[in-house]
Amino acid sequence: MTDTPDAAELVAAPARFDSLPLDPKLLRAIVDAGYLTMTPIQAKAIPIVLDGRDVMGAAQTGTGKTAAFSLPLLQKMLRHENASASPARHPVRALVLAPTRELADQVANNVKTYARHSQLRVTCVFGGIDMAPQTAELKRGVEVLIATPGRLLDHIQAKNCQLNQVEYVVLDEADRMLDIGFLPDLQRILSYLPKTRQTLLFSATFSPEIKKLAQSYLQDPLLVEVARPNATATNVEQRFYSVTDDDKRRTVLHILRERSITQAIVFVNSKLGAARLARSFERDGLRTSALHGDKSQDERLKALDAFKRGEVDVLVATDVAARGLDIADLPAVFNFDIPFNAEDYVHRIGRTGRAGASGLAVSLVSHDDNRLVSDIEQLIKKKIEIEAIELNDERPRRPPRREIVDDVAVVDAPAPRYSRPPSRTSVDPFFERPYQADPDASPVWERGNSTPAVPSSGVSRFIKHKRKVATLLGGKLPT
Template sequence: MTQAFTSLQLAEPIARAVAEMGYENMTPIQAQAIPVVLAGQDVMGAAQTGTGKTAAFSLPLLQRLLKHENASASPARHPVRALVLLPTRELADQVAQQIKLYAQYTNLRSAVVFGGVDMKPQTAELKAGVEVLVATPGRLLDHIEAKSAVLNQVEYVVLDEADRMLDIGFLPDLQRILSHLPPKRTTLLFSATFSPEIKKLAGSYLQNPVTIEVARPNETASTVEQRFFRVAEDDKRRAIEHILRERQIKQAFVFTNSKLGCARLARAFERDGYRTAALHGNKTQDERLKSLEAFKQGEVDLLVCTDVAARGLDIKDVPAVFNHDIPFNAEDYVHRIGRTGRAGASGLAVSLASGGNDNRLVADIEKLIKKSIELEALDMDTRRRAPERVGRGDRGERSDRPERGDREERRGDRSERDERRSRRDDDGWRKRADGGSSHAARAHKAAPTDPFFDKPYEPTAAGVQELPAWESQGRRLRKGASLNIRSRRNTAALFAPPKPRTEQSLQREAERRQALDDARDEVQCTAEHAQ
């Protein structure tokens, strides 16, 4: 039985924002988690992606933080009260946008900090004061060390996608961050799976948590149609395009296992006429955000990405997800296909296996989701098949290297053009030699010649050295010296040579020395007399 948000008795500013966003009934994770968080208890929640976890922890936190709401401009009146930690930049930015929408009619401030961008604007925002801080662990530690983030008044901590944070090695960072927080706080941990590592983390930092499981761990959404096809490696891209045409799919995620394969596959789709964007770890943060925004606005048909986009990204009405490469980790399969069929909508998840190692990976997925998987054959329209590549493509090159064959083709085209050009040039010179009437030959014959170059060589007479006109004018030949070297000039000495000493000068010097000795003796006698 579904529950309405009106039954939560949320404060008017928050209830108004929720109503404007079109929320009416709560999802299972929201119905179970929100009352527990409102009561101030720790939560350990497991829910599949796309079930509304963000609202499940954001709404009760904002409700409890309203007691600290104030309109003061002083940063001291706006310390960090709630900290939300997430594994990726895209997910942090998305959650921050959602929190900002929920709190738009309150005086509560929120900010987001993540890596890949300049720290200065983030530092300025933190120093102005925020009540809710959304962050990735690495960048938050940078701000803590720079003393721009002070966490000694934090009352609520949220660890979202905790399993993913542990997978990518954030456990030491989490431990350092949690050591800066007050021991008395409310901690909320949300994860798509409950692995032994997650349970150990919860046991270390949660106090008597309420465990909430709205779905069996690693269960996929029932609204997603899952299909597995056996396709040769070189035919995977063509298979995706065939399904897109057959199902009339306008937008989709396409997942690969490598950053290089992601970039190459995106370029291949672009050559086939699809509006495509690539999303992987080598992209700058600005490029990644722009790609996501273009996909949300419908300006991009296919978002080709690695697992950086497999967690938590909430893009509405995405009809399909394609696994061009079967994920190495079976749990990543659950997160990948969670990008479609969100919030009760239907979706399609297609995975392409080429045999070999892919069969083992499919078996791991089958074991994880506890569903039987059948590899189907895909009957594609052979008339639409792309022309075979030359060069390495004939030796069974992988489909994630399409541009190599194109380079071979372009190189072959260039060599043919060069050969034709050289033949054409040879023919032209041959015509000129045969007295052809080409324009170039006529121009060559009409060119005037200098009779000087037709004279035979005449050596100069022995012993006679003739100067060129430009050297003979105003110069005389000097024996043994180059004409290009100027003669040395007499220059005045910088210091005059010492003059010979006369008898008078010697006598004056002796008198001066004697006067100095007398003065020294007089000073010494005066000093002794004074003692």
């Protein structure tokens, strides 16, 4: 009689990268990066991309979408690698478009990691910095180009790069590109590309607009999903607390102390709000940095780098940090403001609980946020329970006054917050009497020899008489 396998044996083990038909150069780079097994999106998408099919990939953020499209594309481009110094031997063959500078930079770093043992050239171009260094790299030749749409169009117009030999196109976080108005730029860029190409579209959420875009630019794509569209990560603890606007900052400080959280991202809806809140946290003794669209690219990169190194406790950010930021072991994310777009909620909380780790997502709900919370409920298909939170009264108080009486320190009891001052006893009763007129005093207008305002004639002295002038054309003089 054979033994019945237990439940653990029935669960399929994660697929390993070395089971894929990848070049040893790529497998070596993967091992150097510390990866052995594939995530679900990688296990499903990589074989399809290697077969040359167009793909629509839907997966939660933090599940390894970048490796899912970059590894098979690098594998297919290895046949073009060469050591020639001629730029003509290194045309752009793969184009990756990303909505934000941070995401483009992160994707470029990952692709460079996987291509480190090959001779394929990888570069990244985005706005906010000088074009000259980017132009120099493009002129030297590059096989893999990662770009934001606006800056790529600048280089195309300046004739710094040619896209007529592109074989592979990736639209990463395509829904975000549509949200921020990049659709016209995408259409212009795609018009410069060859008609025969392999196109991959990856996104954490799929909306009807994204599906329409896929129908226009993808050829018979295969849909790859590892989670329900717009789903949130199951390993992220989501809590919603009802608080007033005045208590939001105290709530964040309370949860950070109560749960011993060492690092967190606090999301707000405005650039001005991010700057102000960062200064408030600094006054509370936290090492804080702000990240928003008004910061220069150099400032944004420095703030992110300091946060990743652990030199910053709290990163106060707008939605520029909601996508693409891969921060290892980030324990918590706070929605100081509920996002206006419900899909941004999915991306915000996707910054924590990455690569299978657990995370905490706290949303602070004020009275005016009920409609926004309802939109999130409809998106994630889950009932949201809004909890009350009890805060200790930690507001600063004035210390009680100390007096020395007979060589003994006496501490006065603190006065009530709103107390009326004691009444004062009058020293001179004269100042307490009501006003009384002097019956013997004469009116001011009767004093002295001044001319009365109204003489006995009955006409005031302040009224001037008309001047007597001769009238023209037979008129009569006034009497």
